[in-house]
Amino acid sequence: MKDHLLKVLAFNDEVKAVAIVATEAVSQAQKRHDTWSAATAALGRTMIGTQLLATSLKGKEKITVQVNGDGPGGKIMAEANGLGQMRGYISNPHVSLPLNEKGKLDVRGVVGTNGTITVIKDLQMKEPFSGQIPIVDGELGMDFTYYLAVSEQINGAVGVSVLVNPDESVRAAGGFMIQLLPGASEETIVEIERRISEMPLVSKLIDQQEEPIDLLNRLLGKENIKVLEELPVEFHCPCTRERFSAGLLSIGVEDLQHLIDEDHGAEIVCHFCGEKYQFSEDDLNDLITEIKSQKK
Numbered sequence: 001m002k003d004h005l006l007k008v009l010a011f012n013d014e015v016k017a018v019a020i021v022a023t024e025a026v027s028q029a030q031k032r033h034d035t036w037s038a039a040t041a042a043l044g045r046t047m048i049g050t051q052l053l054a055t056s057l058k059g060k061e062k063i064t065v066q067v068n069g070d071g072p073g074g075k076i077m078a079e080a081n082g083l084g085q086m087r088g089y090i091s092n093p094h095v096s097l098p099l100n101e102k103g104k105l106d107v108r109g110v111v112g113t114n115g116t117i118t119v120i121k122d123l124q125m126k127e128p129f130s131g132q133i134p135i136v137d138g139e140l141g142m143d144f145t146y147y148l149a150v151s152e153q154i155n156g157a158v159g160v161s162v163l164v165n166p167d168e169s170v171r172a173a174g175g176f177m178i179q180l181l182p183g184a185s186e187e188t189i190v191e192i193e194r195r196i197s198e199m200p201l202v203s204k205l206i207d208q209q210e211e212p213i214d215l216l217n218r219l220l221g222k223e224n225i226k227v228l229e230e231l232p233v234e235f236h237c238p239c240t241r242e243r244f245s246a247g248l249l250s251i252g253v254e255d256l257q258h259l260i261d262e263d264h265g266a267e268i269v270c271h272f273c274g275e276k277y278q279f280s281e282d283d284l285n286d287l288i289t290e291i292k293s294q295k296k
Helices: 024-035 036-056 107-111 140-152 184-199 202-207 212-220 241-250 253-261 281-295
Strands: 003-011 015-021 064-070 075-081 083-092 117-122 129-134 156-164 170-180 225-232 265-269 276-280
Touching: 003 036, 015 140, 015 212, 024 036, 024 083, 024 170, 024 276, 036 064, 036 083, 036 107, 036 140, 036 156, 064 225, 075 265, 107 184, 117 140, 117 170, 129 140, 140 156, 156 184, 156 202, 170 184, 184 212, 202 212, 202 241, 212 225, 241 265, 241 276, 241 281, 253 265, 253 281, 276 281
Parallel strands: none
Antiparallel strands: 003 015, 003 225, 015 170, 064 075, 064 117, 075 083, 117 129, 156 170, 265 276
């Protein structure tokens, strides 16, 4: 099953909803960062939640989510855009914890229960919009739901779920976001709450080959749905050697010379995808020459 998301309106336009299958995207992150089970679940849930938030964006507009909790996972960061492209990393990828009291991967144990979640929206304008909430749960689904309510004034529900195999590979990953639009009736709200409470774990349904449309049918009722858009989803990192080269230019001649004298070159590793870029002494000398020529 290919990763993709589906956006719908439901209940005569009282509700907007999105469901996503992101197994391959989360699997890519797991392989690139060598994450262990609990860390994989925490990173995967953050990436999925970020992509769900990004469904309100257009094109290359992007959302960055920073989870800064007091758990052993450290900082978790994810980025997604309106094209369905996402990436992410976790400061400490090697966290594996006993299952929680519900027999599930202990994401709260990785994230912690004290700290903040910061959401930065880059709408390709001068200043990005930034909102911050305290971590209210640590399992992340409820935290994304709380963010919507507090920062966006949108009532709804977010569910994010990752299933990991015993060999640390990702078995299934996905989620949903339901947003109540102005004028949503009490009857509609009660019906959706009932359906959410009766719904099995999203990742288990995806493992049984359910697609986003199947998840939305369960959540909202097939007869109530009007499909708006379907979009492919992928792990994508736009990092390039040129971008890191520009970063090296910005550190100045003195620091570049120090890298030549002390390290005889430089290796830069992208946080988000783990890609390594090598810069030889000659490369660094070329950058120094470029800086000096710009000053003339």
